[in-house]
Amino acid sequence: MSKIAIKIRLMKVEDFTAVVRIDEKVTKASRADYYHMKFETAVQSTDHLPTSLVAEDQDGKLVGFVIGDLYVGEYGITQKFATLETIGIDPDYQQQGIAKQLITEFMNHLRDLGVRKVSTLVDEDNAKMTHFFKANSFTPSKTINMERSF
Numbered sequence: 001m002s003k004i005a006i007k008i009r010l011m012k013v014e015d016f017t018a019v020v021r022i023d024e025k026v027t028k029a030s031r032a033d034y035y036h037m038k039f040e041t042a043v044q045s046t047d048h049l050p051t052s053l054v055a056e057d058q059d060g061k062l063v064g065f066v067i068g069d070l071y072v073g074e075y076g077i078t079q080k081f082a083t084l085e086t087i088g089i090d091p092d093y094q095q096q097g098i099a100k101q102l103i104t105e106f107m108n109h110l111r112d113l114g115v116r117k118v119s120t121l122v123d124e125d126n127a128k129m130t131h132f133f134k135a136n137s138f139t140p141s142k143t144i145n146m147e148r149s150f
């Protein structure tokens, strides 16, 4: 359990500014364009089911979020695979189990929608995120991310 009482709910378009603010605090970079793109898919698109969640404190302040992606086909059939695109917890609220609660809710929600597997991409050198996902029962996948530089 987290030290503070939090409420978890589905992400709304109005959460954009607070999500970008948390990401800026966490990554020390401004990624508003990235989040514009992510919100279009995760929150506004009719081809994707809403899966993204936010955590609020008792005063309604947004303290964390998880963005997922679940595509539904032409006939409204939910895919068996979803992705966890990004997760962020306000540094002032970390180490209190909030991310764990968000992931648990996120996974339960996806399982209820019929999803069988959730994947995410983590930089091999990012020990903090690798540790975090392993601690939350994610295991390295057999798929290798291939790339070619110019």
Ligand SMILES: CC(C)(COP(=O)(O)OP(=O)(O)OC[C@H]1O[C@@H](n2cnc3c(N)ncnc32)[C@H](O)[C@@H]1OP(=O)(O)O)[C@@H](O)C(=O)NCCC(=O)NCCS
Pocket: 001, 002, 003, 026, 027, 085, 086, 087, 088, 089, 090, 093, 094, 095, 096, 097, 098, 099, 100, 101, 128, 129, 132, 135
């Ligand atoms: C990784 C991240 C999501 C973790 O968020 P968090 O809310 O601190 O995570 P949790 O609190 O659930 O777990 C973190 C640790 O706190 C511990 N913890 C949980 N509740 C606790 C409590 N009440 N008291 C003390 N410790 C606690 C957990 O056991 C865990 O310990 P561990 O690191 O030894 O495994 C957060 O640090 C973050 O946003 N990082 C940046 C993410 C990022 O870079 N995103 C962009 C790319 S995806």
